[in-house]
Amino acid sequence: MRLxxxxxxxxxxxxxxxLALLMGLILTHFSLTWIELSTTRASMxxxxxxxxxxxxxxxRADLVRQDFTGYSQPAGxxxxxxxxxQCSGSNNGTGDFACAQYAFQDRSVITWVxxxxxxxxxxxxxxxxxxxxxxxxxYHYIVYSNAMSPKNLPEAVLEMHFKSRVIPLFQFAAxxxxxxxxxxxxxxxxxxxxxxxxxxYVGSDNxxxxxxxxxxxxxxxxxxxxxxxxxxxxxxxxxxxxxTAIPACSGGRATISAPDVTAWNGxxxxxxxxxxxxxxxxLDPVAGKPYWNSADIRIMLDLNGIPTVEVxxxxxxxxxxxxxxxxxxxxxxxxxxTLYDNREGTNISMxxxxxxxxxxxxxxxxxxxxDDTTDGGLxxxxxVDGPDSSVVNNYGVRVKNGAELVSTVPGAPAVAGLTxxxxxxxxxxxxxxxxxxxxxxxxADSLNVLSNNWSDANSSLALxxxxxxxxxxxxxLFAGTDxxxxxxxxxxxxxxxxxxxxxxxxxxxxxxxxxTLTYLGSLVSLRTPRYVDGVWAYGDxxxxxxxxxxxxxxxxEDALLIPPLSPMxxxxxxxxxxxxxxx
Numbered sequence: 001m002r003l004x005x006x007x008x009x010x011x012x013x014x015x016x017x018x019l020a021l022l023m024g025l026i027l028t029h030f031s032l033t034w035i036e037l038s039t040t041r042a043s044m045x046x047x048x049x050x051x052x053x054x055x056x057x058x059x060r061a062d063l064v065r066q067d068f069t070g071y072s073q074p075a076g077x078x079x080x081x082x083x084x085x086q087c088s089g090s091n092n093g094t095g096d097f098a099c100a101q102y103a104f105q106d107r108s109v110i111t112w113v114x115x116x117x118x119x120x121x122x123x124x125x126x127x128x129x130x131x132x133x134x135x136x137x138x139y140h141y142i143v144y145s146n147a148m149s150p151k152n153l154p155e156a157v158l159e160m161h162f163k164s165r166v167i168p169l170f171q172f173a174a175x176x177x178x179x180x181x182x183x184x185x186x187x188x189x190x191x192x193x194x195x196x197x198x199x200x201y202v203g204s205d206n207x208x209x210x211x212x213x214x215x216x217x218x219x220x221x222x223x224x225x226x227x228x229x230x231x232x233x234x235x236x237x238x239x240x241x242x243x244t245a246i247p248a249c250s251g252g253r254a255t256i257s258a259p260d261v262t263a264w265n266g267x268x269x270x271x272x273x274x275x276x277x278x279x280x281x282x283l284d285p286v287a288g289k290p291y292w293n294s295a296d297i298r299i300m301l302d303l304n305g306i307p308t309v310e311v312x313x314x315x316x317x318x319x320x321x322x323x324x325x326x327x328x329x330x331x332x333x334x335x336x337x338t339l340y341d342n343r344e345g346t347n348i349s350m351x352x353x354x355x356x357x358x359x360x361x362x363x364x365x366x367x368x369x370x371d372d373t374t375d376g377g378l379x380x381x382x383x384v385d386g387p388d389s390s391v392v393n394n395y396g397v398r399v400k401n402g403a404e405l406v407s408t409v410p411g412a413p414a415v416a417g418l419t420x421x422x423x424x425x426x427x428x429x430x431x432x433x434x435x436x437x438x439x440x441x442x443x444a445d446s447l448n449v450l451s452n453n454w455s456d457a458n459s460s461l462a463l464x465x466x467x468x469x470x471x472x473x474x475x476x477l478f479a480g481t482d483x484x485x486x487x488x489x490x491x492x493x494x495x496x497x498x499x500x501x502x503x504x505x506x507x508x509x510x511x512x513x514x515x516t517l518t519y520l521g522s523l524v525s526l527r528t529p530r531y532v533d534g535v536w537a538y539g540d541x542x543x544x545x546x547x548x549x550x551x552x553x554x555x556x557e558d559a560l561l562i563p564p565l566s567p568m569x570x571x572x573x574x575x576x577x578x579x580x581x582x583x
């Protein structure tokens with residue numbers, strides 16, 4: 001073989017080897033790329049499955065929260081997990097704990113809930129948490145969530161252990177689901193905690209002392225909302241050992257941020273998570289709503305024809321026998337149109353209730369046991385059913401003769417507690433629960449106070465003809481309040497139209513100059529009124545302010561001493577999150 005032939009053969013062999021190596025490298029690259037793509041795809045599928053399963057956890061936990069918010073407790077049975085066949089065949093559980101299937105990101109997500117315990121006695125929220133020292137009830141749950149791929153293969157198996165805490169709103173000196181303004185011209189001392197799901201505006205022309213914890217979802221301002229004004233007095237908040245003035249404002253309102261309040265050692269909490277609260281229609285007089293359903297008696301003034309006072313069944317029909325029994329009780333209930341409300345600019349069509357008279361009637365007639373402790377005591381629903389019941393109207397409910405919440409019938413049992421609910425305006429006339437105080441509350445569209453000296457005959461006369469006298473009220477109050485500037489948040493700033501602030505939560509109608517309104521309770525406002533639209537105004541012919549001897553009722557710190565069927569807020573606290581990796 002010639003030399004050049006050998007060289008050509010060697011070159012060809014070398015080329016073939018190089019080609020083989022190159023093909024090997026290409027195949028290795030494709031193999032690695034395929035593996036990487038497969039791994040990436042599997043990882044992406046795993047992430048999608050994880051987030052889908054997590055969405056399932058959140059949906060089921062929120063359903064538990066909604067049950068409590070709606071004044072009920074989750075009920076049912078969980079599927080049997082001992083055989084590993086849960087959520088198949090007939091092994092699906094029942095009620096609020098049953099298996100449920102959702103679709104997220106093309107994944108089928110199967111969920112179920114297990115109850116693992118609840119607090120027989122009220123718990124105290126531990127120190128270090130946002131709502132420390134509040135009392136409530138705690139329920140423990142596990143929610144399970146399994147995500148299946150489009151090929152029906154398991155991609156993520158998760159479980160979340162959490163607590164549902166149910167806390168009475170009346171454990172706050174003031175609780176608002178809207179902007180809260182405390183801008184008192186005179187000294188004001190608030191001993192209990194304060195919360196707002198909106199912004200908080202504080203100021204005083206003298207001294208405002210807040211001795212409880214502040215929790216604010218929005219912004220904290222030192223100054224007014226209706227105008228960019230800084231009031232001249234001090235605002236002091238417990239830190240918690242001493243009352244310490246918050247950062248000052250000068251000229252206009254000042255915004256106080258989280259770094260500004262570190263010295264208060266957790267007594268001022270900003271940017272907290274909004275709380276879930278009862279819906280706007282919670283006081284509606286229809287079947288399924290908690291106060292209507294749970295009431296021991298439902299008394300309505302019917303204005304759809306000849307005005308009549310009726311006792312209603314839960315389905316809204318007239319309880320004929322109970323209506324006749326109530327009518328036979330002298331001076332217990334009635335109707336009037338003689339009260340002129342200067343703020344609304346009209347006479348009010350009023351259901352009248354004599355509190356002691358109704359307690360006597362219930363006891364003597366057997367219409368209701370006045371020593372009932374269901375829901376913590378008695379619940380009365382008082383309302384007006386007329387052509388304008390569902391819109392702004394001139395309807396109201398007035399309660400009188402409630403200085404002591406007791407039956408005067410010899411041998412009658414004591415009343416454990418009394419809550420009066422109405423979806424219309426309520427007017428409290430005279431002392432209420434001032435003697436031998438028991439847990440008591442009002443829930444209404446708006447809340448009015450008339451002194452012991454009130455007379456309907458003078459209600460349309462000049463303010464000087466309506467002098468008040470000292471009056472005492474011991475009751476938690478839940479009612480609508482106006483929005484300054486007609487809007488919440490910054491949209492309502494500098495727009496005039498002051499809503500009166502917390503200091504004017506109770507709508508007054510007399511000349512209170514030099515007289516004292518003594519109040520012990522809790523003030524809760526979740527929304528604007530639905531059925532009145534008169535704006536806040538001061539002076540003749542409306543009212544002048546009293547000396548406010550106001551304070552939080554410290555008895556409400558005990559969840560066993562709050563008014564019957566008190567409204568609650570609910571929040572969930574996660575304890576443990578588990579992911580199963582071996583599928």
